[in-house]
Amino acid sequence: xxxxxxxxxxxxxxxxxxxxxxxxxxxxxxxxxxxxxxxxxxxxxxxxxxxxxxxxxxxxxxxxxxxxxxxxxxxxxxxxxxxxxxxxxxxxxxxxxxxxxxxxxxxxxxxxxxxxxxxxxxxxxxxxxxxxxxxxxxxxxxxxxxxxxxxxxxxxxxxxxxxxxxxxxxxxxxxxxxxxxxxxxxxxxxxxxxxxxxxxxxxxxxxxxxxxxxxxxxxxxxxxxxxxxxxxxxxxxxxxxxxxxxxxxxxxxxxxxxx
Numbered sequence: 181x182x183x184x185x186x187x188x189x190x191x192x193x194x195x196x197x198x199x200x201x202x203x204x205x206x207x208x209x210x211x212x213x214x215x216x217x218x219x220x221x222x223x224x225x226x227x228x229x230x231x232x233x234x235x236x237x238x239x240x241x242x243x244x245x246x247x248x249x250x251x252x253x254x255x256x257x258x259x260x261x262x263x264x265x266x267x268x269x270x271x272x273x274x275x276x277x278x279x280x281x282x283x284x285x286x287x288x289x290x291x292x293x294x295x296x297x298x299x300x301x302x303x304x305x306x307x308x309x310x311x312x313x314x315x316x317x318x319x320x321x322x323x324x325x326x327x328x329x330x331x332x333x334x335x336x337x338x339x340x341x342x343x344x345x346x347x348x349x350x351x352x353x354x355x356x357x358x359x360x361x362x363x364x365x366x367x368x369x370x371x372x373x374x375x376x377x378x379x380x381x382x383x384x385x386x387x388x389x390x391x392x393x394x395x396x397x398x399x400x401x402x403x404x405x406x407x408x409x410x411x412x413x414x415x416x417x418x419x420x421x422x423x424x425x426x427x428x429x430x431x432x433x434x435x436x437x438x439x
């Protein structure tokens with residue numbers, strides 16, 4: 181069934197359209213469909229007992245975030261997808277049939293997560309140096325109480341800088357386009373959940389070892405840039421190795437003792 185649907189796309193759209201415009205549509209769909217519910221939860225006051233911070237964002241602050249995101253996505257993200265198309269083709273990306281096996285897809289995506297974690301950690305940590313934080317990364321930290329869509333609310337320079345961590349894996353391996361679609365979707369779902377501001381009983385961090393999630397990243401947004409730590413992206417092994425999550429682990433231990 182998937183191959184039949186893919187064959188239809190190949191018959192009606194060019195490789196360039198599927199990669200650039202198709203990738204943009206996949207990104208926008210995954211991002212807004214997963215992020216908007218958290219705005220609704222906050223406005224309606226739903227799931228209040230699972231909200232990490234008691235503070236809420238005003239409708240004006242939420243609208244500002246959405247407006248700037250749309251501008252950045254169309255003026256930064258879409259041009260990047262168009263410009264980098266020749267690079268991905270050069271690195272071996274294909275869209276033809278047959279589709280890759282699930283073993284190949286899952287192995288590549290696991291590699292992307294591991295590599296992205298490593299690159300993102302160091303890039304994010306550099307952004308928390310004094311000059312870069314003040315002139316670039318402080319835009320992302322305008323929202324000390326994050327909600328799903330703030331995950332991509334950032335300075336254009338940061339979008340380019342940390343976006344490198346997301347594309348380096350596919351650029352190295354030259355995957356099938358459907359693998360790239362799946363990787364983009366999973367990466368977006370992860371970062372939206374991490375910025376959601378809610379920690380549910382079914383949150384992935386309750387089941388996946390070393391997964392950061394919303395509670396881990398929310399701590400990063402609450403603290404001053406010089407003391408925040410928790411720089412990791414998806415999995416937290418880099419913070420654990422370099423001791424940049426000590427404050428967070430100490431806080432969790434104190435909360436457990438109180439309970």
